[in-house]
Amino acid sequence: MLVELTDIDYEYLGGSPGAARALSGVSLGIESGEFVALIGKTGSGKSTLTQIMAGILEPSTGSVRIEGRDLWGDKRQKLQGRASVGLVMQQPERQLFETTVADDVAFWPKNAGVDGDAIEQLVDRALERVGLTPDTYRHRSPFSLSGGEMRKVAIAGVLVMEPRLLLLDEPTVGLDPHGRRELLEYITGLNRDGTTIVMVTHDIDMVAELADRVLVVEEGRLAADSTPGALFSHRSGQFEELPGASMIARELARGGFAIEDEPITLDELADSIIRTSEKASV
Amino acid sequence: MIGSSPALGQYYPAESHLHRLDARFKLVVVVGFIFALFFIERPATMVLTLLILPLLLVLSRLPARWLWRSLRPLLFILLFTFVIHLLFTPGETLFVFGPITATEAGLTRGLFFALRLVLIITVSSFITLTTTPMALTNAIEMLLKPFKRLGLPVHELALTMSIALTFIPMLLGEAREIIKAQKARGADFESGHILRRARGFVPVLIPLFVGSFRRADELALAMEARGYAGGEGRTRLHELVLVRNDYLWLAAGAALIALMLAADALILW
Numbered sequence: 001m002l003v004e005l006t007d008i009d010y011e012y013l014g015g016s017p018g019a020a021r022a023l024s025g026v027s028l029g030i031e032s033g034e035f036v037a038l039i040g041k042t043g044s045g046k047s048t049l050t051q052i053m054a055g056i057l058e059p060s061t062g063s064v065r066i067e068g069r070d071l072w073g074d075k076r077q078k079l080q081g082r083a084s085v086g087l088v089m090q091q092p093e094r095q096l097f098e099t100t101v102a103d104d105v106a107f108w109p110k111n112a113g114v115d116g117d118a119i120e121q122l123v124d125r126a127l128e129r130v131g132l133t134p135d136t137y138r139h140r141s142p143f144s145l146s147g148g149e150m151r152k153v154a155i156a157g158v159l160v161m162e163p164r165l166l167l168l169d170e171p172t173v174g175l176d177p178h179g180r181r182e183l184l185e186y187i188t189g190l191n192r193d194g195t196t197i198v199m200v201t202h203d204i205d206m207v208a209e210l211a212d213r214v215l216v217v218e219e220g221r222l223a224a225d226s227t228p229g230a231l232f233s234h235r236s237g238q239f240e241e242l243p244g245a246s247m248i249a250r251e252l253a254r255g256g257f258a259i260e261d262e263p264i265t266l267d268e269l270a271d272s273i274i275r276t277s278e279k280a281s282v
Numbered sequence: 283m284i285g286s287s288p289a290l291g292q293y294y295p296a297e298s299h300l301h302r303l304d305a306r307f308k309l310v311v312v313v314g315f316i317f318a319l320f321f322i323e324r325p326a327t328m329v330l331t332l333l334i335l336p337l338l339l340v341l342s343r344l345p346a347r348w349l350w351r352s353l354r355p356l357l358f359i360l361l362f363t364f365v366i367h368l369l370f371t372p373g374e375t376l377f378v379f380g381p382i383t384a385t386e387a388g389l390t391r392g393l394f395f396a397l398r399l400v401l402i403i404t405v406s407s408f409i410t411l412t413t414t415p416m417a418l419t420n421a422i423e424m425l426l427k428p429f430k431r432l433g434l435p436v437h438e439l440a441l442t443m444s445i446a447l448t449f450i451p452m453l454l455g456e457a458r459e460i461i462k463a464q465k466a467r468g469a470d471f472e473s474g475h476i477l478r479r480a481r482g483f484v485p486v487l488i489p490l491f492v493g494s495f496r497r498a499d500e501l502a503l504a505m506e507a508r509g510y511a512g513g514e515g516r517t518r519l520h521e522l523v524l525v526r527n528d529y530l531w532l533a534a535g536a537a538l539i540a541l542m543l544a545a546d547a548l549i550l551w
């Protein structure tokens with residue numbers, strides 16, 4: 001098991017009048033290689049949960065294990081655990097601070113004590129990974145970039161250590177459709193190469209398209225742990241929001257064109273329609 | 283840790299005498315108190331004056347823990363004040379530490395100045411702890427009204443202040459998020475000596491500044507877009523009203539300050 005959370009509670013401003021319970025009794029495990037989507041309403045606790053997994057927030061109760069090591073057990077383990085987890089926070093552009101793109105991306109490896117030559121290689125590889133030509137961008141100031149480029153540099157600053165677990169908190173918000181597609185391509189590419197992905201999103205279509213597994217958070221609790229296919233089944237009515245393809249399938253069924261299976265992505269929908277109509281015409 | 287503290291002097295909602303007291307009086311008394319503090323000469327008076335802290339805690343129904351946590355970030359400045367005086371005041375040697383000498387006079391001076399700072403900070407933070415930012419700016423605007431005739435842009439000053447006050451929690455929230463992002467990239471804010479730690483905050487401060495300038499721009503635009511055009515003729519949602527009780531409290535505050543000054547004059551050590 002790559003990540004294992006046991007009975008996690010988390011309270012912001014614990015013990016004060018503003019205390020807010022953000023997570024209650026969350027237990028879950030994530031296996032190496034999975035692509036997990038984390039969904040839920042605004043304020044349900046998704047960001048908090050990713051930060052707990054990243055070892056950035058210490059749970060009020062419960063334990064966090066990364067590759068079997070108890071993160072909050074003792075300090076050395078915590079540092080080791082963190083090295084294999086990358087966290088791209090909501091609006092990651094906020095983390096940029098260095099004078100050049102290369103320096104900013106090099107921040108983590110420098111902190112981790114990687115030495116000079118190796119750092120340069122890591123930085124170039126990370127920039128390429130997010131689609132920025134190292135030669136063009138290396139020496140630019142991160143603050144002179146467009147919003148989308150800043151986002152890419154920020155993400156490169158996390159990819160640079162090649163973490164085994166990559167946590168992304170609404171990474172595509174604010175990107176144009178092209179930038180969005182590009183970013184999702186890098187992410188699926190990483191996943192194909194073995195990186196475990198946990199992605200927070202409000203985009204149900206994206207979940208249907210990409211994830212192997214969906215976790216639904218509701219008011220700080222894990223309300224569902226399922227596959228996109230099962231969760232978005234319009235027949236079971238388990239989940240109120242549906243991907244576009246499922247809604248079309250549902251409307252088709254209502255209009256008398258019953259599709260036999262339950263497509264959740266556009267590709268699947270097209271296939272199902274073709275198959276259903278072929279059968280009908282036979 | 284920053285992640286779990288209330289902001290410095292952040293309003294603590296409660297029902298108490300201090301909460302009900304008119305914000306103008308709180309301001310006048312506290313300004314008077316701070317002014318008087320500078321006339322205090324004896325460390326012993328400073329120590330005695332500390333007794334008003336439990337009094338204020340009771341009157342405001344503020345848990346001591348909240349006060350402590352909201353002030354903890356300033357601990358470093360206090361320590362710094364103390365150590366500077368301890369080491370750089372000439373006098374009889376107390377102890378020697380490498381090339382540095384601490385003196386007895388330095389110890390008393392250090393305590394004296396650190397305590398004065400503690401009193402200034404804690405007592406003035408009781409204003410913001412027990413007054414909503416809105417009531418506070420109203421009060422400041424009304425207190426400064428006489429200066430309007432002298433051309434002081436009173437309304438704008440008050441507005442600037444209220445915006446600054448609401449920006450502080452926002453900035454702290456933003457700082458929290460940035461700290462988390464940098465921690466996730468292996469930044470270490472907790473170990474090493476003071477200098478290293480101070481330098482470690484550069485990756486937090488720069489994005490914070492960049493962000494706050496952008497925020498300020500956006501806010502200015504948003505205010506204009508909603509028709510803001512300066513103070514003349516603007517009305518207010520809540521007007522301040524004085525009640526007799528307020529005057530009693532004002533008198534009590536003045537008496538306390540007098541007592542403190544008298545003690546300083548009378549105590550001989």
Ligand SMILES: Nc1ncnc2c1ncn2[C@@H]1O[C@H](COP(=O)(O)OP(=O)(O)OP(=O)(O)O)[C@@H](O)[C@H]1O
Pocket residue numbers: 012013020021022040041042043044045046047048049090455458
């Ligand atoms: N710094 C904080 N101090 C106090 N409460 C907080 C803080 N951060 C989050 N919360 C509260 O914790 C709960 C969970 O917040 P969280 O940011 O994890 O939600 P989220 O699911 O990521 O929401 P969104 O979709 O809007 O990003 C919310 O009720 C929020 O108000």
Ligand SMILES: [Mg+2]
Pocket residue numbers: 046047048090169
């Ligand atoms: Mg969030």
